[in-house]
Amino acid sequence: xxxxxxxxxxxxxxxxxxxxxxxxxxxxxxxxxxxxxxxxxxxxxxxxxxxxxxxxxxxxxxxxxxxxxxxxxxxxxxxxxxxxxxxxxxxxxxxxxxxxxxxxxxxxxxxxxxxxxxxxxxxxxxxxxxxxxxxxxxxxxxxxxxxxxxxxxxxxxxxxxxxxxxxxxxxxxxxxxxxxxxxxxxxxxxxxxxxxxxxxxxxxxxxxxxxxxxxxxxxxxxxxxxxxxxxxxxxxxxxxxxxxxxxxxxxxxxxxxxxxxxxxxxxxxxxxxxxxxxxxxxxxxxxxxxxxxxxxxxxxxxxxxxxxxxxxxxxxxxxxxxxxxxxxxxxxxxxxxxxxxxxxxxxxxxxxxxxxxxxxx
Numbered sequence: 001x002x003x004x005x006x007x008x009x010x011x012x013x014x015x016x017x018x019x020x021x022x023x024x025x026x027x028x029x030x031x032x033x034x035x036x037x038x039x040x041x042x043x044x045x046x047x048x049x050x051x052x053x054x055x056x057x058x059x060x061x062x063x064x065x066x067x068x069x070x071x072x073x074x075x076x077x078x079x080x081x082x083x084x085x086x087x088x089x090x091x092x093x094x095x096x097x098x099x100x101x102x103x104x105x106x107x108x109x110x111x112x113x114x115x116x117x118x119x120x121x122x123x124x125x126x127x128x129x130x131x132x133x134x135x136x137x138x139x140x141x142x143x144x145x146x147x148x149x150x151x152x153x154x155x156x157x158x159x160x161x162x163x164x165x166x167x168x169x170x171x172x173x174x175x176x177x178x179x180x181x182x183x184x185x186x187x188x189x190x191x192x193x194x195x196x197x198x199x200x201x202x203x204x205x206x207x208x209x210x211x212x213x214x215x216x217x218x219x220x221x222x223x224x225x226x227x228x229x230x231x232x233x234x235x236x237x238x239x240x241x242x243x244x245x246x247x248x249x250x251x252x253x254x255x256x257x258x259x260x261x262x263x264x265x266x267x268x269x270x271x272x273x274x275x276x277x278x279x280x281x282x283x284x285x286x287x288x289x290x291x292x293x294x295x296x297x298x299x300x301x302x303x304x305x306x307x308x309x310x311x312x313x314x315x316x317x318x319x320x321x322x323x324x325x326x327x328x329x330x331x332x333x334x335x336x337x338x339x340x341x342x343x344x345x346x347x348x349x350x351x352x353x354x355x356x357x358x359x360x361x
């Protein structure tokens with residue numbers, strides 16, 4: 001068990017996330033300019049973790065988010081139900097022409113030496129209209145929530161989304177839930193509402209409420225203003241030392257943080273990655289093994305890692321076991337199309353223990 005004070009009493013939800021739902025249009029390996037057909041995936045960094053924890057790990061999860069009363073909204077609702085996630089919707093009425101909308105993400109998968117290409121339409125997005133007071137946090141948390149989660153993309157959608165996260169986290173903390181936050185720093189989003197200086201100012205107000213932080217070296221530097229180490233190009237990107245040095249700085253600034261974790265990825269081609277993960281928990285350092293991945297779709301791998309890690313901690317596993325579960329689940333998620341899991345818990349546990357890709361008969 002870790003030093004995180006995770007509730008062990010009966011709760012209505014093991015995990016609740018707050019964020020914006022999106023729908024992702026995916027032409028597979030075909031670039032958009034040549035695409036003739038598309039798959040549609042329902043996604044959102046915060047929602048993905050809740051969906052993974054429900055569908056693969058069997059936990060009781062929920063998502064607080066914006067919903068729009070039009071056909072895209074109906075499709076998204078169906079996917080949320082399919083993944084077994086309990087929704088808490090703030091409803092918006094579509095005007096039939098301009099919105100509000102559920103944001104669209106466009107992302108092909110790339111192939112080999114050709115990288116994936118991702119772009120967005122977040123114009124008039126309902127998720128960005130969410131604000132403090134939109135959810136009855138007192139009523140939601142009164143029924144019991146063990147873990148609350150949000151992320152940096154949602155915090156950057158508008159001037160009102162970050163204060164909503166802080167409002168929710170204060171309510172979560174008062175009710176005894178763990179607060180986690182995925183930094184997910186996106187400079188293009190912050191540029192629209194004040195740039196990097198504004199982003200750091202806002203994110204710091206959120207991180208003051210956080211127990212568990214997910215984010216890579218760039219997230220820590222740009223999101224929290226942590227100075228990065230001198231780059232040693234002779235070292236692999238999988239070397240965890242520089243990340244742990246930055247964590248030490250982060251914890252000095254934010255002594256409330258008890259956990260920091262991230263994936264480490266070295267990209268050799270779009271479809272061949274080296275994959276590892278690291279965890280800092282209560283002052284102790286943990287490093288996963290390194291795995292060679294044959295990637296089908298890399299989108300959502302980090303959320304897959306977070307889900308496996310959180311599951312391990314919620315289930316009372318040791319830090320090493322929890323890290324391994326996150327590392328294994330994140331790896332498996334990259335072998336499926338789409339942003340959320342298609343893995344089963346026994347598959348995750350087998351890979352975490354050192355399983356292989358031998359045929360299962």
